Amino acid sequence: MSAAETIFALSSGAPPAGVGVIRVSGPAAREAVLALAGRMPEARRASLARLRDSNGALLDEALVLWFPGPNTATGEDLAEFHCHGGRAVIAAVEGALAILDGVRRAEPGEFTRRAFANGWIDLAEAEGLADLLSAETELQRAAALANAGGALSRQVEAWRERVLGLSAEVEGVLDFSDEEDSADLPECFTWNIAALAGELGEWLARPRSERLGEGFRVVLAGPPNAGKSTLFNALVESEAAITSPIAGTTRDVIERAVAIAGVPFTFVDTAGLREGEAADPIEAIGIDRARGALARADAVLWLGAEGEGPEGAWEIAAQVDRAGFAAKTGAHFTVSAMTGEGVLGLKTALVEAARAGLPKPGEAALNTRQHARLAEAAEALEAARALADPLLVAEELRRARLAFDRLIGRATTEDMLDTLFGRFCIGK
Amino acid sequence: MHSFDVLVIGGGHAGVEAACAAARMGARTALVSFDLAAIGAMSCNPAIGGLGKGHLVREVDALDGVLGRAADAGAIHYRMLNRSKGSAVWGPRVQADRLRFKAAVQAAVRGQPNLTLVQGEAAALLLEGERVAGLELADGTMFHVKHLVLCTGTFLGGILFRGEERFEGGRIGENAAHRLAQQLRGADLPMARLKTGTPPRLDGRTIDWAVLEEQPSDGEAWTMSPLTPRRVNPQVFCAITRTTQAGHDAIRANLHRSPLFLGAIAAAGPRYCPSIEDKIHRFGDREGHQVFLEPEGLDTHMVYPNGISTSLPVDVQEEVVRTMPGCGRAVIVQPGYAVEYDHIDPRALTPDLQVRAIPGLYCAGQINGTTGYEEAAAQGLVAGLEAAAAALGKQAPALDRANSYIAVMVDDLTLQGVSEPYRMLTARAEYRLRLRANNAATRLTGLGIEEGCIGEERRRWWERREATREMFHVKHSQRVHARELADLGLPVRRDQGEKPLAEWLRYDGVTPEALAPWLGEITALDPLLAEEMAEDAAYAPYLARQDAELRDLRASEALPLPADFPYAEVPGLSNEMVERLSNAAPGTLAAAGRVPGVTPAALSALLVHARRRLAA
Numbered sequence A: 001m002s003a004a005e006t007i008f009a010l011s012s013g014a015p016p017a018g019v020g021v022i023r024v025s026g027p028a029a030r031e032a033v034l035a036l037a038g039r040m041p042e043a044r045r046a047s048l049a050r051l052r053d054s055n056g057a058l059l060d061e062a063l064v065l066w067f068p069g070p071n072t073a074t075g076e077d078l079a080e081f082h083c084h085g086g087r088a089v090i091a092a093v094e095g096a097l098a099i100l101d102g103v104r105r106a107e108p109g110e111f112t113r114r115a116f117a118n119g120w121i122d123l124a125e126a127e128g129l130a131d132l133l134s135a136e137t138e139l140q141r142a143a144a145l146a147n148a149g150g151a152l153s154r155q156v157e158a159w160r161e162r163v164l165g166l167s168a169e170v171e172g173v174l175d176f177s178d179e180e181d182s183a184d185l186p187e188c189f190t191w192n193i194a195a196l197a198g199e200l201g202e203w204l205a206r207p208r209s210e211r212l213g214e215g216f217r218v219v220l221a222g223p224p225n226a227g228k229s230t231l232f233n234a235l236v237e238s239e240a241a242i243t244s245p246i247a248g249t250t251r252d253v254i255e256r257a258v259a260i261a262g263v264p265f266t267f268v269d270t271a272g273l274r275e276g277e278a279a280d281p282i283e284a285i286g287i288d289r290a291r292g293a294l295a296r297a298d299a300v301l302w303l304g305a306e307g308e309g310p311e312g313a314w315e316i317a318a319q320v321d322r323a324g325f326a327a328k329t330g331a332h333f334t335v336s337a338m339t340g341e342g343v344l345g346l347k348t349a350l351v352e353a354a355r356a357g358l359p360k361p362g363e364a365a366l367n368t369r370q371h372a373r374l375a376e377a378a379e380a381l382e383a384a385r386a387l388a389d390p391l392l393v394a395e396e397l398r399r400a401r402l403a404f405d406r407l408i409g410r411a412t413t414e415d416m417l418d419t420l421f422g423r424f425c426i427g428k
Numbered sequence B: 001m002h003s004f005d006v007l008v009i010g011g012g013h014a015g016v017e018a019a020c021a022a023a024r025m026g027a028r029t030a031l032v033s034f035d036l037a038a039i040g041a042m043s044c045n046p047a048i049g050g051l052g053k054g055h056l057v058r059e060v061d062a063l064d065g066v067l068g069r070a071a072d073a074g075a076i077h078y079r080m081l082n083r084s085k086g087s088a089v090w091g092p093r094v095q096a097d098r099l100r101f102k103a104a105v106q107a108a109v110r111g112q113p114n115l116t117l118v119q120g121e122a123a124a125l126l127l128e129g130e131r132v133a134g135l136e137l138a139d140g141t142m143f144h145v146k147h148l149v150l151c152t153g154t155f156l157g158g159i160l161f162r163g164e165e166r167f168e169g170g171r172i173g174e175n176a177a178h179r180l181a182q183q184l185r186g187a188d189l190p191m192a193r194l195k196t197g198t199p200p201r202l203d204g205r206t207i208d209w210a211v212l213e214e215q216p217s218d219g220e221a222w223t224m225s226p227l228t229p230r231r232v233n234p235q236v237f238c239a240i241t242r243t244t245q246a247g248h249d250a251i252r253a254n255l256h257r258s259p260l261f262l263g264a265i266a267a268a269g270p271r272y273c274p275s276i277e278d279k280i281h282r283f284g285d286r287e288g289h290q291v292f293l294e295p296e297g298l299d300t301h302m303v304y305p306n307g308i309s310t311s312l313p314v315d316v317q318e319e320v321v322r323t324m325p326g327c328g329r330a331v332i333v334q335p336g337y338a339v340e341y342d343h344i345d346p347r348a349l350t351p352d353l354q355v356r357a358i359p360g361l362y363c364a365g366q367i368n369g370t371t372g373y374e375e376a377a378a379q380g381l382v383a384g385l386e387a388a389a390a391a392l393g394k395q396a397p398a399l400d401r402a403n404s405y406i407a408v409m410v411d412d413l414t415l416q417g418v419s420e421p422y423r424m425l426t427a428r429a430e431y432r433l434r435l436r437a438n439n440a441a442t443r444l445t446g447l448g449i450e451e452g453c454i455g456e457e458r459r460r461w462w463e464r465r466e467a468t469r470e471m472f473h474v475k476h477s478q479r480v481h482a483r484e485l486a487d488l489g490l491p492v493r494r495d496q497g498e499k500p501l502a503e504w505l506r507y508d509g510v511t512p513e514a515l516a517p518w519l520g521e522i523t524a525l526d527p528l529l530a531e532e533m534a535e536d537a538a539y540a541p542y543l544a545r546q547d548a549e550l551r552d553l554r555a556s557e558a559l560p561l562p563a564d565f566p567y568a569e570v571p572g573l574s575n576e577m578v579e580r581l582s583n584a585a586p587g588t589l590a591a592a593g594r595v596p597g598v599t600p601a602a603l604s605a606l607l608v609h610a611r612r613r614l615a616a
Ligand SMILES: Cc1cc2nc3c(=O)[nH]c(=O)nc-3n(C[C@H](O)[C@H](O)[C@H](O)COP(=O)(O)OP(=O)(O)OC[C@H]3O[C@@H](n4cnc5c(N)ncnc54)[C@H](O)[C@@H]3O)c2cc1C
Pocket: B009, B010, B011, B012, B013, B014, B015, B032, B033, B034, B035, B038, B043, B044, B045, B120, B121, B122, B123, B151, B152, B153, B154, B155, B176, B177, B180, B196, B197, B198, B337, B338, B339, B364, B365, B366, B367, B370, B371, B372, B373, B374, B376
């Protein structure tokens, strides 16, 4: 009982490219191969075929692969056409597919959705794939890939097994104490819980995957006319813009999302912070926003008088080219946005800081939902460690298991429903 | 032709509860058994309750079953197992005098309105198409009945083993039993084999009790059923001895004569209560295994040595017994043996214990692959209530994993099947903190009253108790300041402000007794209820958390999976998963999640496909 419709999409990069891979998934994939290639190739073997449209006109000479379901990436019948990568060829093959009965162009993420719906990947993997599809920078892609590949799921399974082992020890004490193996819990029991809780703690301390979407937030702050906007422009211009999920420009706070060296950043230019009462209410709101921006910043570049910026801010001596330039004795960077002096050094330092503050490439990162579940497991383990009553220890261990189950969708409940019907719009 | 609403076959623990429960629901019920005089007999250890099992006894009792009161009537030794742990895992257990227990069961069955007892051998089910239409006895008597409950224990292909000896276990009326067995086999129901065993019985007069450690009956006054106001029999003590190296050597030297190791018995036995030869074989390094010497009654010298179930030849049994301290001269009255028998794969049953392929046929007890009186009784109760409800167009009390061990067991059996005789354990119940042996009445009696399966006496008891509970609630909601508690010397910090008493009860060291200045005389009205409510207060934070979990669970319970759901058509399910899901036929998505081996990814696929079907 799979979805009635068959979908196709170009699954390699945008043309023109050396090769264009067009994937077809669904019950009519077989007909699609027959229609275009005129015959069915041997399953799971690449074979060369001439692709023709419905009028018999030659479209391309391509490699055709045929994977009968359900043991395929989507769980359905699946075909791949490896065509020559020119725009015209791709468009022609896609056009020939689109006119077939029950075949249509896939919506973004639809292949993943089918793989999830067909039981090929679990919740954490599906989330990884969804992230992968929306990844715009190299760093985002690498993290999403780790989750999609099941790195997180495998880790969670491993933790779950360990908790299961611990649970078995407690249950032994609870259910068989009237028999002889009544011994109390071994000394190392608490220690094992602590070790596991510690491991979870390390994961929890890692930056969240959403951070990759938001990028590393750099806020430029200082009094009016300190050169914030000029430096802001110097930092963002000529860098690749990315679409940030965060609200864009307001009257007083300007945001730009860019990727520098493959690392996502959000630069924020605040309205001038003034001491004392704001002149009018509108300005007051602006100042509030600026304060808010500062609170959420990963790094603050302070362009005002030395030592007067927020704690931990990077002291920037800006406008070094100006006549009235005020040097800072403890300046982290001395820059001139006009001449470009020092800007490259500042960028390099920011990229370094951002790499440390964002998920590492290739390391599975947790999203907020996953983080919440893992935090619950960690909390339960901490509680279990502190309790003396084995009955309550057992209950806390069960809670930890439940949190793991929910993380990967084993508990079949709200998490899964939310993801399925919210994020993936399945089942409409 | 006689006609009944419900007919129960087999007068063991399952059959007795099934018949009485159906009759309490108001169904015209018949109980057919080989030998009416044997109703209430205990085939093995005359002990009732224990860890997990005690919960079942209290639950059966809360739904007005027979077992709890009969246990009290026979009890000659009470012990609360696991007393040192949290109360949710306490296991009430009694040692019962066989004769007194049996007399109590007989009295209950004979005094039960709506219930007719029939002595005879069930020979054949009469079917109409797939449905049950009646029953034929070996003597040709016919019954017209559409709801049959099969509680025949180990009669299906039972074989007894003792050393090199074998006996067919059909007792009297073997042919009749075989006819019924053959009919069931012919019906193509999934069957499997299990084994269980029993120890030799000793003559108590030949045991040297003086050298052994005594285990007296609990000093307190608790009973199995709240309807038993006080303990009725004189209490005896058990004694503790051990197996020894010399005994182990004898076992090892004769392992080749044990049917278990000869390969004669291939079926799986209970891991939780293994035979002594199994223990020696598996934990060879142990110096000795504990053995409880339990008197079987007040008027008999028979002693049950709990812990040395065996099917070794008689001469070896004797040698092993004689090496145990205090048993040097002990005489075996009746040797131990093992039984191998057929059971129905319980995954062939729906949650009301009805055979999916034969509507109208219910199965309960050992025939479903369980072991133990309590497990049998609890299933009998469910099958009896369900059969009566179906016959009368009523509802049986709604049991689920969050309100009873009974439902935990039925759910486990019907979804997971069995690979060894199923015995209740507290670890099987995920909502253990709310399923305590001492709050069974609170959980279930109200439900039972609603569906009409509770007799007059218990209903009156319940109403009194609910009134008392109201008074407790009022008292517990009084707000008291931390200072006042601290002034009484209770271990609370003075700066914690004012809280209701119910919340203070969560604090270690704050007991109902300590709160006497506020609770007043009320505790004395019903000390057990006072204790139960204090525990509720103590567990409240955990229970609140479970409530959230349960809401979540109910969401996936709302998604039904029809019995004929085409699992094979769901892509992404392995063949093994398809097979397990098809066998267990889970009724909801939540139940599918409890079928072993179903992965998270597979569940998501099921969810999507079930939704699509629903939408279609
Ligand atoms: C050797 C042995 C040792 C055990 N040891 C223990 C133990 O120590 N502790 C414990 O808790 N449990 C023990 N058990 C298990 C326990 O006895 C059973 O699980 C429990 O009694 C099963 O109850 P039941 O009602 O399903 O079946 P049973 O109690 O076996 O009752 C079956 C009834 O059905 C009747 N019957 C069968 N066929 C027919 C027919 N065709 N027509 C009419 N009547 C029929 C029989 O006469 C019998 O009365 C032991 C079992 C065995 C066999």
